[in-house]
Amino acid sequence: MTRAIARTLRDPEMLLGVSILALLVLVACVGPFVWRVDPLKVSVLDSLLPPSWKHPMGTDDVGRDVFARFIWGAQVSMGVALAVTIVGTLIGGLLGLIAGLLGGWVDLTLSRIMDAILAFPPLILAMAVAIGLGAGMVSAMIGVVLAAIPWYFRLLRGEVMRLRGMMYVESARALGASNMRLIRLHILPQTTSTILMQASSVFSFSIVTMAALGFVGLGIQPPVPEWGTMITEGLAYALTGQWWLGVFPGLGIFALAVAGNLIADRLRDIFDPKAGVGG
Amino acid sequence: MTAAPLLEIANLRAVFDTPRGRVVSVDDVSLSIPAGKTLGLVGESGSGKSVTSLSLMRLIARSGGRIEAGRMILRPAGGREIDLAALPEPAMREVRGRDIAMIFQEPMTSLDPVWSIGDQIAESVRLHQGVSRREARARAIEMLRLVGIPAPERRVDDFPHQLSGGMRQRVMIAIALSCRPGLLIADEPTTALDVTIQAQILDLIRRLQADIGMAVLFITHNMGVVAEIADRVAVMYAGQVVEEAPVAEIFATPRHPYTQGLLASIPGTTAPRPDRRLPTIGGMPPSPLNRPEGCRFAPRCAFATDACRAAVPPLEDIGGDRKVRCIRWQEVSQ
Amino acid sequence: MVRFLAERIASAVLTVLGASILAFLVLRALPTDPARLIAGPFAKEDVLAEVRAQMGLNKPLVMQYVDYITSFLSGDWGFSYGAGKPVLPLIAERLPASAELALFSFVIALVAAVAFAVLVSYSRSRILDGILRAVSFVSVGVPPFWIALLLLMLFFETLGWFPGPVGRGPAPQHAITGFYTIDHLLAGNVSGALNALWHLALPGIALALGSFGYLVRLLRANLLDVVHEPFVTVLHSKGVPPVTTHFRHILPNAFLPTLTAAGMILAQLIGGSVLVEQIFTWPGIGTLVIDGVTRQDYAVVQAFILLSALIYIVVNLAVDLLYGYVDPRVRRS
Numbered sequence: 001m002t003r004a005i006a007r008t009l010r011d012p013e014m015l016l017g018v019s020i021l022a023l024l025v026l027v028a029c030v031g032p033f034v035w036r037v038d039p040l041k042v043s044v045l046d047s048l049l050p051p052s053w054k055h056p057m058g059t060d061d062v063g064r065d066v067f068a069r070f071i072w073g074a075q076v077s078m079g080v081a082l083a084v085t086i087v088g089t090l091i092g093g094l095l096g097l098i099a100g101l102l103g104g105w106v107d108l109t110l111s112r113i114m115d116a117i118l119a120f121p122p123l124i125l126a127m128a129v130a131i132g133l134g135a136g137m138v139s140a141m142i143g144v145v146l147a148a149i150p151w152y153f154r155l156l157r158g159e160v161m162r163l164r165g166m167m168y169v170e171s172a173r174a175l176g177a178s179n180m181r182l183i184r185l186h187i188l189p190q191t192t193s194t195i196l197m198q199a200s201s202v203f204s205f206s207i208v209t210m211a212a213l214g215f216v217g218l219g220i221q222p223p224v225p226e227w228g229t230m231i232t233e234g235l236a237y238a239l240t241g242q243w244w245l246g247v248f249p250g251l252g253i254f255a256l257a258v259a260g261n262l263i264a265d266r267l268r269d270i271f272d273p274k275a276g277v278g279g
Numbered sequence: 280m281t282a283a284p285l286l287e288i289a290n291l292r293a294v295f296d297t298p299r300g301r302v303v304s305v306d307d308v309s310l311s312i313p314a315g316k317t318l319g320l321v322g323e324s325g326s327g328k329s330v331t332s333l334s335l336m337r338l339i340a341r342s343g344g345r346i347e348a349g350r351m352i353l354r355p356a357g358g359r360e361i362d363l364a365a366l367p368e369p370a371m372r373e374v375r376g377r378d379i380a381m382i383f384q385e386p387m388t389s390l391d392p393v394w395s396i397g398d399q400i401a402e403s404v405r406l407h408q409g410v411s412r413r414e415a416r417a418r419a420i421e422m423l424r425l426v427g428i429p430a431p432e433r434r435v436d437d438f439p440h441q442l443s444g445g446m447r448q449r450v451m452i453a454i455a456l457s458c459r460p461g462l463l464i465a466d467e468p469t470t471a472l473d474v475t476i477q478a479q480i481l482d483l484i485r486r487l488q489a490d491i492g493m494a495v496l497f498i499t500h501n502m503g504v505v506a507e508i509a510d511r512v513a514v515m516y517a518g519q520v521v522e523e524a525p526v527a528e529i530f531a532t533p534r535h536p537y538t539q540g541l542l543a544s545i546p547g548t549t550a551p552r553p554d555r556r557l558p559t560i561g562g563m564p565p566s567p568l569n570r571p572e573g574c575r576f577a578p579r580c581a582f583a584t585d586a587c588r589a590a591v592p593p594l595e596d597i598g599g600d601r602k603v604r605c606i607r608w609q610e611v612s613q
Numbered sequence: 614m615v616r617f618l619a620e621r622i623a624s625a626v627l628t629v630l631g632a633s634i635l636a637f638l639v640l641r642a643l644p645t646d647p648a649r650l651i652a653g654p655f656a657k658e659d660v661l662a663e664v665r666a667q668m669g670l671n672k673p674l675v676m677q678y679v680d681y682i683t684s685f686l687s688g689d690w691g692f693s694y695g696a697g698k699p700v701l702p703l704i705a706e707r708l709p710a711s712a713e714l715a716l717f718s719f720v721i722a723l724v725a726a727v728a729f730a731v732l733v734s735y736s737r738s739r740i741l742d743g744i745l746r747a748v749s750f751v752s753v754g755v756p757p758f759w760i761a762l763l764l765l766m767l768f769f770e771t772l773g774w775f776p777g778p779v780g781r782g783p784a785p786q787h788a789i790t791g792f793y794t795i796d797h798l799l800a801g802n803v804s805g806a807l808n809a810l811w812h813l814a815l816p817g818i819a820l821a822l823g824s825f826g827y828l829v830r831l832l833r834a835n836l837l838d839v840v841h842e843p844f845v846t847v848l849h850s851k852g853v854p855p856v857t858t859h860f861r862h863i864l865p866n867a868f869l870p871t872l873t874a875a876g877m878i879l880a881q882l883i884g885g886s887v888l889v890e891q892i893f894t895w896p897g898i899g900t901l902v903i904d905g906v907t908r909q910d911y912a913v914v915q916a917f918i919l920l921s922a923l924i925y926i927v928v929n930l931a932v933d934l935l936y937g938y939v940d941p942r943v944r945r946s
Contacts, residue, residue, distance in 0.1 A: 013746075112627065112628075112631050113631060113635075115627075115628045115631060116628060116630075116631030116632045116634065116635045116922075117635060119628055119629075119631070119632040119922040119925050119926050120632065120635070120636075120918065120921060120922050120925070121881050121885045121921055121925065123885055123887065123888075124885070124887070124917070124918055124921050125639075125918075127887075127902075127906065127914075128636070128639045128914070128918045129639060131906060131911065131914060132639050204754065208756045211756060211758075212756065212758060212888055215758055215888060216887075216888070216891070216903055216906060216907075217906070217907065218906065231758065231759060231762065234762065235762060235892060238762050238765060238766050238770070239765065239766070239769070239770050239777065239778075241770070243766055246759070246762045246763075246766075247762075247763065247766075250756065250759030250762065250763070253756050253759060254754055254755055254756065254759065257753075257754035257755070257756065258750055258751065258754035260754075261750055261753055261754050262750060265750075336849075336850055338846065338849055338850060341846070341849070372852045372853075372854060373852060374852070375849070375850055375851060375852035376850070376851040376852035376853075377852065380850070380851075381847075381850040383843065383846070383847060383850075385843055388842065388843040388844060389843055389844050389847045390844055390847070391844045391848070391862050391866065392844075392866065392941065392942060393862075393865050393866055393869070393940070393941055394861075394862070395941075402851065402853065403851050403852075406851065406852060406853060407852065437945075438941040438942070438945055440941070440942045440945075441945060451847075454847075454851065
């Protein structure tokens with residue numbers, strides 16, 4: 001653990017990614033206590049004010065403080081992205097594990113299903129699910145999870161098949177190890193690193209996709225502030241000079257997405273320099 | 280008076296700047312090859328033989344190497360005299376392929392997969408001789424025929440993946456010889472091939488050398504191959520030349536302990552006896568970062584004395600066109 | 614080669630099948646009443662009953678699926694209550710706009726990625742390499758809908774260099790391909806074509822950024838791999854000049870593995886331009902779908918979902934086949 005921290009500190013990209021993430025987490029967690037402004041407080045008199053000391057990110061069309069909403073939005077976005085990532089990992093990973101271990105027609109069927117899911121542009125898929133289940137946070141999350149599952153599935157299935165072919169697994173099996181034991185002792189430790197890698201990418205993906213869904217009104221519903229819906233509001237005012245409404249939430253999404261990608265990339269370089277787009 | 284040699288390397292020193300320090304791969308090496316003759320350069324991995332050839336072609340910059348000292352005089356037909364060590368890069372590019380050509384060890388990865396073999400031969404021809412596409416293609420077919428590839432008119436449009444290892448090496452030779460260079464550098468061209476193919480390739484090189492009249496620098500770690508193809512042999516160890524002699528002499532009377540060890544360890548050269556194991560040279564060559572003060576072979580040499588360990592022995596001319604880097608060579612060769 | 618073709622096509626067909634099942638299930642077998650989805654939330658009970666009968670919702674699920682597939686294949690993609698037209702011609706008339714935008718973005722992204730990656734690879738400069746990586750990360754992390762907003766604010770509202778969110782600009786006289794640029798050119802109207810390009814610029818760049826970031830990184834990595842291959846040393850030993858080596862030998866070899874990824878990106882661009890179209894009021898299938906979503910005109914949405922999957926699969930297949938043709942190792946096997 002300490003070695004990981006030391007390595008992080010020496011690597012500028014990783015450091016940047018982790019710093020951004022840490023900063024935003026800090027803002028999300030500590031923000032409400034430091035910036036004691038009610039994000040829901042409407043005040044028509046104060047509407048559409050540009051950024052100032054009183055309102056660091058300005059106010060929106062009904063006078064709500066954008067910075068307060070930003071903080072809350074940070075909590076929402078990151079919390080949701082985290083939840084989605086974890087659920088996606090568990091389900092996708094589990095399915096991949098099963099497919100890899102059992103092989104045969106279980107593998108074939110599952111793989112085909114995953115291929116079908118992958119045929120849809122992720123945003124479209126999430127939209128479809130959100131529509132089908134009725135717009136709202138949970139449906140949006142389910143949609144994003146569904147879009148993310150095939151990535152984990154492929155990853156874990158690939159790892160399991162690769163490891164199955166390796167000598168030490170063969171010998172363990174020959175000694176009578178059951179599947180469960182194999183999973184616990186041999187496969188999981190090896191795959192944790194790849195899972196972490198993918199998790200960061202999926203995290204970025206969730207952030208952007210949830211925001212996109214919010215943007216079209218399918219995701220988290222107002223008045224809960226979510227960076228995506230805030231950008232939609234910003235759209236209406238973008239061309240009339242009130243730039244702060246759209247720029248700041250987008251900046252938040254952008255920062256999180258970049259952080260997630262940076263971390264994913266560095267993790268990939270550390271754990272498997274040969275895979276994917278190495279530096 | 281004999282003509283000046285085609286190639287004359289004088290006191291070449293090539294170094295690499297690595298994170299762990301400065302590595303002198305080629306240390307004060309002097310060699311010469313007359314036109315039309317073959318010099319066999321022998322040594323184990325790390326002896327500096329490959330780096331010598333790459334330095335000759337000025338190809339070591341890509342891996343962080345540079346020529347620190349020495350001259351490499353080339354005398355191509357026409358009376359010119361060029362110092363390859365001092366040549367500016369654009370001029371060197373003209374020399375490469377035209378005056379000196381090189382064939383490498385790994386035929387499987389030496390050709391560009393996306394161009395046909397004909398195109399790759401023609402590329403050399405068009406580059407150095409500025410001929411038309413059609414003419415270059417005709418030359419390519421001619422070269423393929425020369426190196427013994429059957430039905431060259433049909434195979435000229437084949438891609439490398441459609442050829443076996445031996446065939447690809449022939450294509451490499453075709454490319455190398457397409458501009459009739461005065462010097463061919465062959466860096467272990469048969470090491471990666473089957474024994475039967477090896478013989479064919481060696482045969483081919485010998486025949487073409489006679490046809491074209493070019494000099495050959497043949498690099499290998501295999502003494503058996505050297506016996507077949509070289510006129511003269513130079514043995515390298517830890518970056519230095521330790522012995523140099525005409526081929527018959529070096530096999531009959533090796534003067535340097537390392538050369539003796541090399542020859543003795545070839546299966547079949549010492550009379551087999553059931554109780555005797557194949558002789559080997561104990562120990563390992565020194566790390567280039569940590570070479571001994573004196574003779575570099577001393578740690579492994581049965582004849583080493585304190586005088587040997589004190590200073591690096593000079594490369595002595597011992598008559599009969601032979602050189603040895605050993606102060607005890609007379610005692611050693613009994 | 615034939616085997617390669619057969620395998621790829623068979624695989625694609627299977628995936629299409631799977632995708633169609635998924636698209637069917639998502640909107641039919643989910644908790645919300647499909648009839649209500651199609652007819653709208655304000656439809657009365659008798660309308661709903663009619664729709665249910667029409668949709669055959671009383672039939673077993675498998676039969677419904679068969680109906681769904683057969684009607685899709687025969688061109689009956691449902692009826693859009695919102696637009697008052699059948700869905701197929703509605704989509705058909707708006708598809709070229711999206712296709713033009715997607716293709717335009719793809720071309721910019723690809724050309725820019727190749728240019729930048731080759732420059733960095735050829736120069737072997739570590740600084741440039743660092744810049745490339747930074748640019749790539751930023752480009753990939755930027756949400757397209759946000760950058761579209763920023764571009765509009767900067768280049769339209771503040772600087773006035775590009776048109777605003779007004780769509781494609783004036784239409785050409787005769788719609789032959791549906792692509793404004795091409796149709797204008799075909800009619801000899803160069804200024805019209807340039808105008809169309811001018812309108813394409815901002816949305817194109819917004820869309821292209823993510824793809825550019827991904828492609829430039831991939832290409833750079835592939836170039837780096839190829840540069841270290843033994844045949845490059847052999848090229849040097851032949852005396853081939855560095856520029857020729859790079860463009861004639863290194864780039865083609867590096868580009869091959871990038872091709873399949875590039876295809877995937879193109880495929881995603883066509884379906885994924887939804888948000889950018891919305892922002893620029895681009896009359897493509899993206900805005901059509903958004904309208905469909907907001908107006909709860911789900912026949913459109915349903916057709917769109919299956920269509921995007923189809924486009925994705927077809928484009929990927931086309932790229933796979935192209936790859937098979939271009940790579941001599943596959944072509945001649």
